[in-house]
Amino acid sequence: MAQTHLKLTVADRADAPPATGGARSDGGGRPFWTVRRRDNLVGYLFVAPQLIGSALFVLLPLGLVGWYSLHEWNVLAGTFEFVGGENYDKLLADANLREVLAGTALFSVGLVVFNLSLALVLAVLLNQRLRGTAFFRTLFFSPVVVSLVAWTIVWQFLLQADGGINGLLGVAGIDGPNWLRGEGTAMLSVIIVQVLKNVGLNMVLFLAALQGVPAQLYEAAELDGAGAWTRFRRITVPLISPTILLTSIITVVGSLQVFAQIAVLTQGGPGMSTTVLIYYLYQQAFQFHHFGYGATLSALLFVIVALLTVVQWRMRRKWVFHEA
Amino acid sequence: MKPFGKLAALALATLLTATACGGANEAAPAKQGPQPLRMTIWTSNEAHLKLFNEIAAEYRKTHPNVGEITFDPIPFENYTTTLTTQIAGGNPPDLAWILESSAPDFVSSGALLPLDDTLRKAQGYEFDDLTPSATKLWQAEGKLYAYPFSTSPFGVFVNTDLLKKAGQKTPDEMIKDGRWTWEEVAAQNAAVAAKTGKAGMVVRDFDYKNWDNLASVWSGWGARAWSEDGRTCGFDSPEMVEAMTFLHKSIFTDKAFPGPGTTPDFFAGDSAMTITQISRASLLTDATFGWDLVPLPAGPKGEYSVIGQAGLGVFAKSPNAAVAADFLAFFTDPANSAKLAAYFPPPRASQLTTETLAKSNPLLKPDQLEKVVIDGIRKGVVKPNHTGQAELSQTVRAALDPLWQPGADAKAVLAGVCAKIQPMLGA
Numbered sequence: 001m002a003q004t005h006l007k008l009t010v011a012d013r014a015d016a017p018p019a020t021g022g023a024r025s026d027g028g029g030r031p032f033w034t035v036r037r038r039d040n041l042v043g044y045l046f047v048a049p050q051l052i053g054s055a056l057f058v059l060l061p062l063g064l065v066g067w068y069s070l071h072e073w074n075v076l077a078g079t080f081e082f083v084g085g086e087n088y089d090k091l092l093a094d095a096n097l098r099e100v101l102a103g104t105a106l107f108s109v110g111l112v113v114f115n116l117s118l119a120l121v122l123a124v125l126l127n128q129r130l131r132g133t134a135f136f137r138t139l140f141f142s143p144v145v146v147s148l149v150a151w152t153i154v155w156q157f158l159l160q161a162d163g164g165i166n167g168l169l170g171v172a173g174i175d176g177p178n179w180l181r182g183e184g185t186a187m188l189s190v191i192i193v194q195v196l197k198n199v200g201l202n203m204v205l206f207l208a209a210l211q212g213v214p215a216q217l218y219e220a221a222e223l224d225g226a227g228a229w230t231r232f233r234r235i236t237v238p239l240i241s242p243t244i245l246l247t248s249i250i251t252v253v254g255s256l257q258v259f260a261q262i263a264v265l266t267q268g269g270p271g272m273s274t275t276v277l278i279y280y281l282y283q284q285a286f287q288f289h290h291f292g293y294g295a296t297l298s299a300l301l302f303v304i305v306a307l308l309t310v311v312q313w314r315m316r317r318k319w320v321f322h323e324a
Numbered sequence: 325m326k327p328f329g330k331l332a333a334l335a336l337a338t339l340l341t342a343t344a345c346g347g348a349n350e351a352a353p354a355k356q357g358p359q360p361l362r363m364t365i366w367t368s369n370e371a372h373l374k375l376f377n378e379i380a381a382e383y384r385k386t387h388p389n390v391g392e393i394t395f396d397p398i399p400f401e402n403y404t405t406t407l408t409t410q411i412a413g414g415n416p417p418d419l420a421w422i423l424e425s426s427a428p429d430f431v432s433s434g435a436l437l438p439l440d441d442t443l444r445k446a447q448g449y450e451f452d453d454l455t456p457s458a459t460k461l462w463q464a465e466g467k468l469y470a471y472p473f474s475t476s477p478f479g480v481f482v483n484t485d486l487l488k489k490a491g492q493k494t495p496d497e498m499i500k501d502g503r504w505t506w507e508e509v510a511a512q513n514a515a516v517a518a519k520t521g522k523a524g525m526v527v528r529d530f531d532y533k534n535w536d537n538l539a540s541v542w543s544g545w546g547a548r549a550w551s552e553d554g555r556t557c558g559f560d561s562p563e564m565v566e567a568m569t570f571l572h573k574s575i576f577t578d579k580a581f582p583g584p585g586t587t588p589d590f591f592a593g594d595s596a597m598t599i600t601q602i603s604r605a606s607l608l609t610d611a612t613f614g615w616d617l618v619p620l621p622a623g624p625k626g627e628y629s630v631i632g633q634a635g636l637g638v639f640a641k642s643p644n645a646a647v648a649a650d651f652l653a654f655f656t657d658p659a660n661s662a663k664l665a666a667y668f669p670p671p672r673a674s675q676l677t678t679e680t681l682a683k684s685n686p687l688l689k690p691d692q693l694e695k696v697v698i699d700g701i702r703k704g705v706v707k708p709n710h711t712g713q714a715e716l717s718q719t720v721r722a723a724l725d726p727l728w729q730p731g732a733d734a735k736a737v738l739a740g741v742c743a744k745i746q747p748m749l750g751a
Binding site: 077078163178180271 | 412430712714715723
């Protein structure tokens with residue numbers, strides 16, 4: 001009924017006479033500026049800033065990346081030559097790409113697992129009605145608002161062979177490794193620095209979700225004899241699964257765009273152990289001046305991000321139980 | 325077309341028009357009135373900038389057609405990357421400093437304006453005073469594409485207080501005894517590290533990444549990163565293996581060099597010695613410790629010297645290229661070259677004298693200037709440089725990383741470096 005009423009109302013308004021006498025009339029005597037047209041114009045004007053912004057800063061660069069990937073652009077010589085699919089052939093033959101993609105996958109998996117697990121644990125702990133939870137919430141969230149580069153530079157000093165972390169380990173009688181120079185420890189260090197930087201954001205999202213879980217469900221489960229772990233597994237996780245999906249998408253996409261941490265901490269080394277795809281792209285385009293190939297790597301990154309997002313979105317039907 | 329389609333089409337057309345107008349590398353025509361000039365540099369040292377601005381102000385007095393001359397500092401670490409990004413973004417400077425490592429790329433690309441005619445025609449320029457060894461790197465097919473405004477030898481700064489504290493002889497004494505060799509110097513640094521807890525020898529700016537600075541060590545063994553023609557890898561040569569084996573032992577066994585992941589600063593008094601260019605002497609103005617500057621220690625192949633260079637070029641596509649070249653001629657004429665010599669060793673034979681350099685380097689003794697600067701420039705080899713240096717450099721860094729671990733097999737690692745870069749050298 002409500003829909004029918006709305007339709008009638010809109011139709012009535014569309015045929016209504018113009019509100020002011022200044023509106024132009026088309027040839028048949030019908031006024032051009034009908035209420036419907038005015039409404040449409042207002043609507044378009046409202047979306048125009050977003051539309052223009054998206055076109056200018058998202059769609060146009062996306063198109064240009066595709067265009068550049070079909071060219072070889074020698075910045076110094078000022079030449080821009082069409083090379084067709086040559087850059088894509090180079091992509092398939094690139095001996096470094098396998099190692100780069102493996103490093104990228106390792107970083108993403110490590111980041112997602114550490115970040116989401118820690119964020120969830122912190123959120124559950126800080127969701128208790130205990131003294132001091134506000135302090136700890138602020139403590140864990142504060143790195144999110146700190147400058148990324150400043151945060152990373154501080155950690156660079158802490159992770160040096162003679163830095164603060166090894167100093168602390170030394171007090172405990174442990175001879176710490178050279179964190180940023182070992183092939184295994186360098187990647188682990190980058191992951192942990194990134195997790196500690198952003199875990200607060202996911203923690204807050206989880207906290208909000210946890211506070212939306214009805215308390216009576218836990219009470220009923222307790223009466224039925226469910227323990228803490230069962231309540232968490234059977235009630236908490238299903239009810240906050242939409243938030244888990246959201247945070248996992250944000251974290252996966254974010255993990256593929258990590259750059260400053262790598263640039264400051266390891267510059268992709270030792271060897272190529274921390275050269276993730278976006279850093280490799282930066283090296284190719286801006287350090288080696290292979291702008292065409294850099295654009296091709298951008299296209300690859302776009303495809304990977306899009307595919308992962310689609311896969312996660314599709315998977316929500318299987319594991320998101322409580323989608324609004 | 326529906327209104328949405330019209331709006332989208334309009335937005336797209338506007339964007340495409342804007343993009344087309346922005347045309348990536350098309351130089352805008354010169355504007356009317358005084359032409360401003362912009363020069364990218366990697367120093368932000370106040371004294372350097374003051375001198376540059378004074379020279380620019382003097383030039384503008386006699387050239388009303390030139391507007392403001394801006395010196396645009398870019399951090400050294402990302403200098404070439406930032407410069408090429410500016411060029412790619414359609415915002416190239418009119419003039420730029422260029423590092424020796426990227427000299428082959430800039431010189432061979434056609435990006436720079438040949439300077440010979442402008443410099444030769446400039447009144448009182450004395451073009452033939454420029455030493456051939458200084459201009460060699462900046463020439464292609466007989467044309468000079470950049471002025472070698474700084475030719476700076478590497479030397480060893482020594483904290484004499486730390487040496488005395490560790491019971492070691494001063495460099496002067498070592499040189500007099502004929503013991504200023506890598507073997508002896510490594511032993512001295514190992515002794516300082518063991519007895520004082522401070523670091524020994526620091527190869528400044530190396531940081532286990534910028535390997536080209538190690539040329540200041542391996543050249544003593546006669547090793548080269550690649551052959552003179554740039555087509556054959558030199559990392560697996562017996563000389564390089566011997567030099568790197570010595571370096572590895574000095575780092576991980578003798579502890580004469582601080583290991584990876586540590587950042588001792590000589591100029592803060594954290595280490596006994598450092599290898600760097602003489603322009604760093606300015607950091608010792610307020611030094612609280614005794615110091616000396618001496619030549620690089622002799623290697624198995626005898627005495628040697630390594631120089632770093634920087635050029636100053638004009639971008640051919642700059643709408644103000646002719647004016648910029650004229651300013652460059654003024655900026656580097658004999659009078660201004662003598663002023664610049666306070667910080668940047670000049671390429672002019674007539675100015676490479678102890679007397680000239682002493683006037684502008686009050687911190688250095690005549691003996692230091694003679695042995696380190698003048699002799700260094702005379703017999704020095706330039707740090708490694710090659711076309712596509714950035715990619716080569718990154719590939720070498722990644723392949724060399726396994727060497728910076730205790731127990732590494734230097735010969736195998738260096739063979740791995742050549743396996744990676746030989747295809748890039750094009751032989």
